[in-house]
């Protein structure tokens with residue numbers, strides 16, 4: 001390709017240790033199947049690394065746009081100026097090469113957030129923007145289009161900087177730039193990420209630099225590979241993930257301070273709590289603000305069942321019976337510990353299922369590869385630990401099985417996780433099936449409390465009765 005992406009940097013196929021990002025779960029005690037009371041404050045997480053990994057996996061499991069009917073909320077820097085929104089990409093008067101790139105990616109029309117964000121980002125003079133909307137609503141595609149529109153390919157020096165919180169996310173965004181810029185090969189891209197060592201004293205010729213804050217800062221100040229005074233567009237992606245990592249906030253602010261006053265500043269985030277907002281205001285002066293509310297999830301279109309068992313072996317047997325009775329296209333199965341997940345995956349594959357296992361000890365690129373295979377339908381069952389898949393969107397999976405119920409670190413029901421895992425944004429009308437495995441008084445109690453919390457009945461299912469199982473599929 002035309003882009004400088006050294007082989008050893010390519011994502012997910014590298015066997016190197018560079019992308020090492022581990023999610024730490026508390027080691028299990030040997031041979032014991034822990035129940036909630038024994039688990040104590042488990043699982044403990046290395047939070048900063050975790051959110052970056054989750055964000056990446058979430059991006060990868062999704063195969064299309066998250067549609068939303070919620071209205072976009074807009075706060076303009078100049079409330080008197082008219083608010084433009086576009087219904088087609090043509091209206092944006094993009095360069096033909098870029099329009100070709102956009103259609104080449106299979107986009108027909110701008111997403112909800114793109115409708116308002118793109119005219120602002122492409123306006124003359126450029127406007128600053130803070131935009132918040134949930135993952136998958138088209139933010140990345142929007143700012144990539146803005147960067148590609150603003151660069152002058154005749155100038156052989158960096159003009160756009162884009163900072164991402166992790167190495168893997170930077171590569172992922174780089175891929176979008178490459179795809180969208182496919183018909184605009186004069187524009188070049190370079191990755192400012194660890195491991196990409198440049199010769200001292202060299203000056204970059206690429207127009208777009210994407211990377212992580214530390215390396216980006218070094219390239220701007222210590223090594224002077226980039227002249228920050230020539231930057232026209234500064235993008236800060238995944239601000240909520242960014243601030244979860246120690247040091248990233250300061251590094252980003254230091255980069256921002258080196259940029260010229262008239263540089264366009266763009267900041268994106270999936271969530272918008274106080275800390276993100278404070279950070280956003282330090283990065284983006286005089287911003288326009290766009291917010292898109294997250295679509296509420298409900299349990300309304302979901303059929304919920306529980307199965308009463310006495311051991312994990314019985315739970316597995318129940319699962320086998322269900323598989324024997326109904327056709328399940330793709331299912332996700334959640335276990336509490338790595339050990340159970342590993343054991344269950346083994347049992348299922350022995351029964352001839354194509355099973356994918358997602359587990360905490362895997363490196364992020366291994367987990368990414370598992371997610372991508374599952375997304376592409378190469379595996380029909382994904383077994384994972386509660387910790388590992390927290391926050392993963394399973395919208396396209398019709399059957400969710402809680403082999404162990406979700407509980408928080410104190411052993412109380414984790415209602416939020418339950419809803420996120422099982423619930424759907426009702427409007428799609430997609431029906432789902434959720435099956436909860438109960439194997440003790442304690443888990444029965446958790447189930448009752450979940451049922452009470454949502455005020456939605458969870459029906460009992462007898463998995464020894466084939467006719468009864470068949471009914472749940474109808």
Ligand SMILES: Nc1ncnc2c1ncn2[C@@H]1O[C@H](COP(=O)(O)OP(=O)(O)OP(=O)(O)O)[C@@H](O)[C@H]1O
Pocket residue numbers: 055058059062063064065066105106107108109110111114133134135136137138139140141142270
């Ligand atoms: N206008 C569009 N039409 C169709 N598909 C789109 C459009 N914009 C983006 N997509 C696709 O939707 C998916 C999500 O888009 P994108 O990655 O830009 O979302 P995001 O909001 O940046 O998500 P994240 O927060 O995870 O980065 C991608 O697969 C992307 O290719």
